[in-house]
Amino acid sequence: MKQAKVTVVDVARAAGVSKSTVSLVLQGSSLVNEVTRARVGAVIRELGYVYNRGAANLRQSKSKIVGIVVNDLTNSFFAELAVGMDMVVQSAGYIQFMANTSENADRQGEVIASMREHGMAGLILSPARGTTAADLRPLVDSGIPVVLVARNVPGLKVSSVVSDGHAGAMAAVRHLIELGHRRIAFLGGFNDTAVFDERMRGFRDALLEAGLDASDELVISSAPSRAGGVVAVERLLSMADRPTAALCFNDAVAFGACDGLRSARIEPGVDFGVIGFDDVIEAKTAVPALTTVSVDPQGMGRRAAQLLLKQINAGDFDAEALVATVRLVVRESCGAPQRVRELTA
Amino acid sequence: MKQAKVTVVDVARAAGVSKSTVSLVLQGSSLVNEVTRARVGAVIRELGYVYNRGAANLRQSKSKIVGIVVNDLTNSFFAELAVGMDMVVQSAGYIQFMANTSENADRQGEVIASMREHGMAGLILSPARGTTAADLRPLVDSGIPVVLVARNVPGLKVSSVVSDGHAGAMAAVRHLIELGHRRIAFLGGFNDTAVFDERMRGFRDALLEAGLDASDELVISSAPSRAGGVVAVERLLSMADRPTAALCFNDAVAFGACDGLRSARIEPGVDFGVIGFDDVIEAKTAVPALTTVSVDPQGMGRRAAQLLLKQINAGDFDAEALVATVRLVVRESCGAPQRVRELTA
DNA sequence: CTCGTAATTTAGATCGTTCCAAATTTCAAG
DNA sequence: CTTGAAATTTGGAACGATCTAAATTACGAG
Numbered sequence: 001m002k003q004a005k006v007t008v009v010d011v012a013r014a015a016g017v018s019k020s021t022v023s024l025v026l027q028g029s030s031l032v033n034e035v036t037r038a039r040v041g042a043v044i045r046e047l048g049y050v051y052n053r054g055a056a057n058l059r060q061s062k063s064k065i066v067g068i069v070v071n072d073l074t075n076s077f078f079a080e081l082a083v084g085m086d087m088v089v090q091s092a093g094y095i096q097f098m099a100n101t102s103e104n105a106d107r108q109g110e111v112i113a114s115m116r117e118h119g120m121a122g123l124i125l126s127p128a129r130g131t132t133a134a135d136l137r138p139l140v141d142s143g144i145p146v147v148l149v150a151r152n153v154p155g156l157k158v159s160s161v162v163s164d165g166h167a168g169a170m171a172a173v174r175h176l177i178e179l180g181h182r183r184i185a186f187l188g189g190f191n192d193t194a195v196f197d198e199r200m201r202g203f204r205d206a207l208l209e210a211g212l213d214a215s216d217e218l219v220i221s222s223a224p225s226r227a228g229g230v231v232a233v234e235r236l237l238s239m240a241d242r243p244t245a246a247l248c249f250n251d252a253v254a255f256g257a258c259d260g261l262r263s264a265r266i267e268p269g270v271d272f273g274v275i276g277f278d279d280v281i282e283a284k285t286a287v288p289a290l291t292t293v294s295v296d297p298q299g300m301g302r303r304a305a306q307l308l309l310k311q312i313n314a315g316d317f318d319a320e321a322l323v324a325t326v327r328l329v330v331r332e333s334c335g336a337p338q339r340v341r342e343l344t345a
Numbered sequence: 346m347k348q349a350k351v352t353v354v355d356v357a358r359a360a361g362v363s364k365s366t367v368s369l370v371l372q373g374s375s376l377v378n379e380v381t382r383a384r385v386g387a388v389i390r391e392l393g394y395v396y397n398r399g400a401a402n403l404r405q406s407k408s409k410i411v412g413i414v415v416n417d418l419t420n421s422f423f424a425e426l427a428v429g430m431d432m433v434v435q436s437a438g439y440i441q442f443m444a445n446t447s448e449n450a451d452r453q454g455e456v457i458a459s460m461r462e463h464g465m466a467g468l469i470l471s472p473a474r475g476t477t478a479a480d481l482r483p484l485v486d487s488g489i490p491v492v493l494v495a496r497n498v499p500g501l502k503v504s505s506v507v508s509d510g511h512a513g514a515m516a517a518v519r520h521l522i523e524l525g526h527r528r529i530a531f532l533g534g535f536n537d538t539a540v541f542d543e544r545m546r547g548f549r550d551a552l553l554e555a556g557l558d559a560s561d562e563l564v565i566s567s568a569p570s571r572a573g574g575v576v577a578v579e580r581l582l583s584m585a586d587r588p589t590a591a592l593c594f595n596d597a598v599a600f601g602a603c604d605g606l607r608s609a610r611i612e613p614g615v616d617f618g619v620i621g622f623d624d625v626i627e628a629k630t631a632v633p634a635l636t637t638v639s640v641d642p643q644g645m646g647r648r649a650a651q652l653l654l655k656q657i658n659a660g661d662f663d664a665e666a667l668v669a670t671v672r673l674v675v676r677e678s679c680g681a682p683q684r685v686r687e688l689t690a
Numbered sequence: 691c692t693c694g695t696a697a698t699t700t701a702g703a704t705c706g707t708t709c710c711a712a713a714t715t716t717c718a719a720g
Numbered sequence: 721c722t723t724g725a726a727a728t729t730t731g732g733a734a735c736g737a738t739c740t741a742a743a744t745t746a747c748g749a750g
Contacts, residue, residue, distance in 0.1 A: 020731075021728085032729080060709095401738070
């Protein structure tokens with residue numbers, strides 16, 4: 001069953017040429033004669049030769065491997081992000097190491113170290129909570145291109161692709177205000193993260209701009225998950241002066257909020273306005289369809305991957321910070337009637 | 346910025362020993378003297394030496410890399426599967442190439458070829474729709490362990506880990522019958538896949554067992570996605586003799602079915618029984634909580650990875666077919682939540 | 691001291707490719 | 721025929737580790 005592997009030397013012998021010639025054929029060089037190329041090609045197929053990229057990489061000291069490390073693949077947002085990266089990485093002829101860290105910074109450190117040993121050409125990282133600049137310093141100092149995505153790490157001079165959370169949150173809150181809401185909450189997310197902070201500031205600035213209450217009690221943090229959304233909305237419902245709408249930290253929280261509202265017999269999109277953040281794939285088909293700030297995770301993933309590949313190909317490069325623009329997608333959950341939306345669309 | 350990379354020879358020189366000794370230290374051999382080991386270790390840290398696993402693999406002709414190829418990472422079920430694999434692969438000191446095929450068999454072929462060139466030690470594959478035995482034959486003939494997961498490829502003698510769709514579907518339908526439903530539909534999924542066939546036969550067998558109608562019109566296939574669920578349930582609602590409950594191909598379809606029911610003002614779990622398949626992470630927190638056949642995707646992923654690692658370590662091995670047992674998790678969407686029953690009793 | 695054995699260390703070949711410099715072949719013009 | 725340039729082909733040294741077999745050192749006993 002197990003076959004001895006065939007190498008360029010075997011191919012060379014069988015084709016009656018030298019290994020150098022075979023190598024030339026392999027890289028599609030124009031130096032080699034047409035008929036030789038054909039003969040070698042035939043032998044390659046016949047013997048079932050498999051190119052050993054590891055050996056080539058060793059000689060050339062470069063690889064076509066990138067690393068992708070993500071904090072939580074079970075979250076659709078990050079899964080989509082990964083899929084976007086996958087697309088451009090694959091079609092550039094690269095292949096990826098991919099690992100999930102489950103928000104564990106230690107594990108993240110281990111997998112990055114392992115990827116380094118395996119000779120990755122660059123890394124796209126959606127950092128785990130608690131990642132410090134010091135964790136990544138050795139890697140970036142070694143000259144390997146690194147692109148941070150979705151989240152930033154303060155104090156580290158590397159490229160990044162993040163969404164404009166402040167602008168997105170402002171747009172969402174302005175829309176709720178236009179719909180007539182006067183008391184609006186911010187739901188979910190851990191309040192010690194940069195992303196939370198940015199979105200929350202956008203929320204607050206929009207309220208202040210309209211002269212509305214923006215006090216701390218309106219900000220209810222929780223885990224940035226569906227379950228967290230349920231918890232947060234329960235806290236909200238127990239408030240004395242109950243808000244009539246909420247901007248949620250992300251779509252997962254928004255779905256959780258809808259669940260929580262419904263089990264309290266409050267119909268989201270009718271009795272209470274809910275807006276999410278991220279525009280996860282389910283947002284469109286959920287009932288009610290989720291009004292959300294679209295950040296196009298696949299698109300972000302693609303841009304991050306493109307940026308990384310650019311830096312890999314450029315001999316040297318500067319850190320570049322891309323801010324993905326963001327767009328409010330009005331659907332049903334905010335209380336805007338669908339009919340209006342269709343007419344304007 | 347870009348540092349010349351340091352090799353064992355550099356370390357050896359700096360520590361005043363030979364490269365062989367450094368190599369011995371690297372692999373934690375007990376042959377090397379305590380104080381030498383310490384000295385070399387210190388130099389390694391001082392110079393920021395990074396082990397070149399590629400070079401080692403070349404010499405040893407084996408690697409600590411496995412391939413994971415998944416048909417659709419944006420589907421929670423497969424994302425969870427991947428996360429489960431990731432866990433055991435990581436903690437076994439392996440690292441994974443991971444790629445998404447978007448159900449594209451050609452792309453799947455390319456990434457597998459690429460992974461092979463990079464020297465993976467084994468492959469876990471959740472095959473894209475339309476994968477044939479011939480596509481995989483060269484790989485398995487080369488002696489590289491392959492484990493198929495979630496879906497099987499007929500005519501190929503390799504290991505696999507799949508869930509017991511027939512038993513799961515029967516359990517689900519029996520439960521609906523116990524609840525008093527007499528006309529039950531099967532919703533969603535492409536009817537040319539093995540998984541569909543298996544679950545659908547379970548559905549049918551349970552109906553026949555109870556002497557109920559199991560005619561073809563009760564089986565409504567569609568894309569196995571949330572959107573597909575909406576479509577399927579619309580077809581169902583237009584039937585003359587309308588069913589009162591449905592078993593869905595998977596949870597995504599079930600969620601879509603709930604969406605569709607609700608927009609027709611039919612409350613899932615109250616006016617209509619819905620059961621899903623897979624027990625995706627959102628199933629528990631959705632409203633109504635989804636009654637579903639739990640297949641524990643993370644667990645399946647873990648088992649698949651364990652099986653693969655076992656086969657990698659065993660010099661030779663036989664194909665092994667694991668069937669993950671399955672368990673009906675009764676929640677609310679099937680139409681008779683404990684709570685309601687108590688209230689109405 | 692000398693010797694034998696155990697404990698350490700090491701030189702050099704090797705893994706499968708690429709790449710340089712040089713060798714060989716081809717071929718049209720003189 | 722020569723001959724020189726262009727077109728092809730090739731030997732052998734890398735790349736950075738491991739591994740084998742042999743060399744060196746240490747050390748307790750005689």
